[in-house]
Amino acid sequence: MKKIRSYWVILLVCALALTVSVPAWAKDTIKIGVIGPMQFVQGKGHWNGAVMAMEEINAAGGVNVGGKKMKIELVQADSNEFLNVTDATNAMELLMTRHKVDFVVGGFRTEAVMAMQDIAMEYKKIFFGAGAAHPELCLRVAQDYDTYKYFFRAAPFNSNYLVRSSFLHLQFVAGILKSQLNIPNMKVAIVAEKAMWADPMVTAAEGVIPKFGMEVAGVWRPSPVATDVTAELSAIQRSGAQVIFTIFSSSVGIPFARQAGELKIPAVQVGINVEAQKDSFWEATQGQGNYIFTMNTYSREVEQNELTAPFVNAYVERFGETPTYTADTYAAIKHSLVTAIEKAGTLNADKLVEVIRDQVVKTPTGVVQYMKDDQGRYLHELTWGPGYLLGLGVQWQDGKMAGVWPNKFKASAEAPEISYTGMVDYIIPPWVAEAYKK
Amino acid sequence: MNLLRYYLRKVFAVLKNEVLVLPSRIVVLLFFLSMLLMPLVVDDPYFIRILVLASIFAIFAASWDLLSGFTGQINFGHALFFGVGAYSSAILNMQAGLPHWVTIPLGALVAVAAGLVVGIPCLRLRGTYLALTTLAFPIILLGIVFAFPGLTGGELGISGLTRLSTSRTVTYYIIVCIMLVSCTIMWKVTDSKIGIIFHAIREDELAVKAAGINTILYKLMAFCLSGFFAGIAGGLYAHFMRIAGPSTLEVHMSFQVVIFSVFGGIATIWGPVGAVFILVPLLEFFRLWPEFRTLLFAFVVILILLYMPGGLLPWIRNKVEEECPRCKIRNFAARRVCRVCAAEMR
CATH class of the missing domain: 3.40.50.2300 (Response regulator)
Structure with missing residues (x-):
């Protein structure tokens, strides 16, 4: 009897150790941080777009990660970046270390996004920028690919x-x-x-x-x-x-x-x-x-492709207004990120980068394909022009x-x-x- | 061995007779110890980040107090020194390739020069006029930053600065040690003869002049000292954030430091430092209610200023400590007789 009890104890300890040491085993959600100036219309756009993406993906059963269905969970972080750049970096650090998100979308003010970009890159987390238009954000990717390869522009196309x-x-x-x-x-x-x-x-x-x-x-x-x-x-x-x-x-x-x-x-x-x-x-x-x-970026009356009207109509119905470009967190999550995860069958950031940088996906605003620069280096910059985003x-x-x-x-x-x-x-x-x- | 024993005995005597006799001094001792031991106890990068930023802003706030609190030279554009320190460090680091242990002191020296540039035209100004004039300087510099984007990076700022260290713990210790040393130096300055003259200038400049003291020299000294420490804070900030951008010169940055100082208690040095270590984590705590974050922060600040106009920390200090009516030495409030002259406390 004593022997059986000790077997049970060993089994329980092993299970506990496995749960703690291999959290991915127990993980059944993909955590996405949504960072932006949440008290302003730009941040609300970030959040609303991400919420719509989450709801649609979860309603469809979740994301297929190597045969396992995982639901999306969003974490909101108010960057307050219009008023305080330091606040924005703290919010990003909070997402990385406390909430332990798998991916991040958002950002608006270029100076703040650059500082937030550094933090996300330090933690090797994929960060879709959905607000700042300055080319420098993607030039960093080309110039120091090993460090900045986890950054992708989601919206708008560069200035x-x-x-x-x-x-x-x-x-x-x-x-x-x-x-x-x-x-x-x-x-x-x-x-x-x-x-x-x-x-x-x-x-x-x-x-x-x-x-x-x-x-x-x-x-x-x-x-x-x-x-x-x-x-x-x-x-x-x-x-x-x-x-x-x-x-x-x-x-x-x-x-x-x-x-x-x-x-x-x-x-x-x-x-x-x-x-x-x-x-x-x-x-x-x-x-x-x-x-x-x-x-x-959007108009209630216009359809860039077959994905536009369902998105815009659902957005208007849900939030009572036409989406602005910061709501392209929707496309970043639903079309760019989830497509890549399902293709790669993993949440490993390095493997996903290799998929995202080369994939061509249709989004409600057009076709997203990431560019290379004149020297053939990956830029992770949105392609602009007929057939892509216009x-x-x-x-x-x-x-x-x-x-x-x-x-x-x-x-x-x-x-x-x-x-x-x-x-x-x-x-x-x-x-x-x-x-x-x- | 005997020397070591002597010093140990001396430290013990100072602790027993000077530090452990007053709650405020015990708090300062605990603050020093907790700051130095924190990474050994806490392994949360977010928490460490908040402490690092609080340390940087503590230097910044104390430097404002040194100038405006002690000398009465109300500066509403203190971000100028912070921004000059940040930008100078960034330019020297990125353009000249100098390491951070060179760029930060050099940046602080450039901030000293900025202190002179601001101080000299402001010598004849007082009160509201001085405050408004100083407010203009960071705005002017912001214009210069945007006018020379090749050097300053324009709206993007200068990014990619070298880190203070690749290890977070080492970064923490560098910044915290600089903060503790800087604030101690500022406190010692204000506790010296120079500090008394600063006080006197604030209270009655004419009387100080009549006493044969060159007030211009002391006012410029206050601007330069304050600029130096604010420049150190700016340089540390730039290297920690790895970016020196226009936000370092924004009006928000200047007003933030005033709020810290007034909240903690001006003309104390330790007041603004304590306020930063209360308000910065508090603002982070208010992230739990993101919609009301700014409102809650404003409410706390207004509440404190309404009921404790001299600042939170002096108010608490006055509750737990009392001045001896005879020798004016501070005593723990529960004491019946003065610890020095044995006079009745009540």
Whole structure:
């Protein structure tokens, strides 16, 4: 009897030791850390996208990891990175050491993401960046691959491509104005908020616009938080500009659009206006933001492919708003990460890196394939262009965010036309058409 | 052997007669010991990280107290020194390839120069005017940082700095030891004749001038000393985070240090240090309620300042210790007679 009891004790001790020393045996969930400024709309996007991915994956039975079904578990970490970069690094450390997450998605402010990237790389955890657009984040991957190979960009495509997209949008709108209003010498007013991130864009725009056969009418730099821009708008009107190229990420995007609408400034707006990407823009401008054009990622009316509408509709139903690009944590988890895990059959980060860097996956915004640089080094940078990710150009049309670009867009003379489902024609504001009608 | 015995006996005597007689001194002793022994007891990288960051901010907060608390030169732009230290260390490390044990002191010396640059034009200013002028300096530097992105990295900052050590424990000890030494030096400075003059300048500068003391020299000295220690903190921060970015110069950084100092009790040095070690972990603890984190933090700070306007730590100290009415020596509050002059305490 004594002997049997001691066998039981040994067995129990062995089981306990195995449980402690080989936690993967007992592990039946994949822990994903979602890090972002959770008190701000960007962080909410990170979280909402990840929640949707988790719910869909778990409802379908979980992730098949080498024959074993594992559920996804999310851990939220508020990086507070807009206010405090130190806080962001603490949140990342918390995810790594206390929550012991397997993967991380999120991040927004470049300086904070770089610091968080270092921590994630130290722990050799795969980190999908879903907010910061600076190319440096991926240049680090190419320059020191062994250290930074665990970082992948999930959204948006890098800022160089954001600039190229916005110039394409400018050419698109200018082309319509030229053809419909017969304006021979197009003048463009560059209006960028007074922020450092906009400086290189202003310089690039000043250099590129003349090459497009247009004239730069002037550069205006209102405060990012300006509430009155009538002085700038009056000056733009006096400059004779027909197009206003906007570069706004802050709240100034609202008064600028509203007052331009109220004053019926005879110039169309095109470029980046982050406020105009939000559903609340129409109400915020009291309808005066009609006909504003901005770069965007999602629109309720547009389907980039067959995955877009199910995602956007479910997102709108669940959270009551159109997803923004930080909600691409959804695609990072569901399409990039889970696909790679199921293919590799493991959670081993090194093995997954090898799969993710070479895989081609379809996501609601397009096809994700990671690029290499000119020297053939892995960059883990999103490929931009026709057939991959291109982004959207949307215009507010009577309270709706309508997709207007790419609409029969040709990257080159021989390239096939690209149009997404649900695209509509760009509308020239009536007062602009009236002003230049001959 | 006899010498060792002599010193041991001396240490024991100091401990018995000077340290263990007052609760505040016992707390300081325990703080020193716990900071030095912590990695032997706790093996949690997150907790160690919080302590490391708290140590860096403790130097930073104490340096503000040295300038603004003691001398009364209210500085709302203290992030300037921190940022200058961080950026200088980063540039020297990345561009000149110098090791951190060279870049951090050199960065601190550049911060001293920044102290002079700020101090000289501010000599004629007082109160609100001085506070607002100092607030402008980090903003000016931020503009310079963005104007020369080739050197400063622009909005990204300078990243990839060498680590203080590859071992977390060694990093911890480097930073904690520098913090303990720096804060002790600052405390000793304020406890010296220089400290008395700093006090006097704050209370009545005209009277100090009338006494034949060159107040300009002492005010500049306060700016330079404060800049030096804030620069050390900035350099440590840059090497620990491996990045020196625009966030080191932001207004938030300047106000944070004021909050730490006022919360802990200004013109004490130990007050701001204690406040950092209370507030930094507290802010992390509030992550349990992420939606209310900032609100809870603000509530705690306001509550303390409302009921303890002199700061939390001096308030606690005054509850457990009393000054002798005759010789002004501090005694444990429970004592009936003074430990030095034996006068009745009540």
